[in-house]
Amino acid sequence: KQEVTQIPAALSVPEGENLVLNCSFTDSAIYNLQWFRQDPGKGLTSLLLIQSSQREQTSGRLNASLDKSSGRSTLYIAASQPGDSATYLCAVRPGGGADGLTFGKGTHLIIQP
């Protein structure tokens, strides 16, 4: 059974810092991995999708890497801003791509102005 763990569970840093969020998964046979952002009382917004054959994806100040063999992914946020404050969720899709995502519990991020 796939399990996804996110570390740290919560993080509070001053504005402007670069930071790294970690995600690990127990079964390396994944189809893809996706990072989401969730604001309080809101739905999920997809940030980056990495296919199993890819090593990283970038979008603006965000960069996500994937090491499938070791079961790890990181989300790097450069020059953090107060607007980045949210919960960040990592989710993996099983091999074959047909089934539902397995989510971690998220990292609750606070960027202090």
Place this chain on the structure above:
Amino acid sequence: NAGVMQNPRHLVRRRGQEARLRCSPMKGHSHVYWYRQLPEEGLKFMVYLQKENIIDESGMPKERFSAEFPKEGPSILRIQQVVRGDSAAYFCASSPAADSGNTIYFGEGSWLTVV
């Protein structure tokens, strides 16, 4: 292009009543997923549907819960005889196809409170 639309956004039900949550996928999407987010828990997969077919319901509780995605109209998640433990946020997601590797798009969620 409207996103995934869920309604109601907030629903209060007394124990023993029925709850019906609706989800309209993004235009052009034929695959719908339902997830549940319990307080202090991560999102858990419940069911995956295509039009008129349930593809994977391995995450659905065996009793009281059912889902459908008819040929016409939204997908519906139905919870009969609700209990306090059903209080959660229920999220719907859609994608164009299951095996294309496309991003899955989520709705804003339906928050169910059972009193």
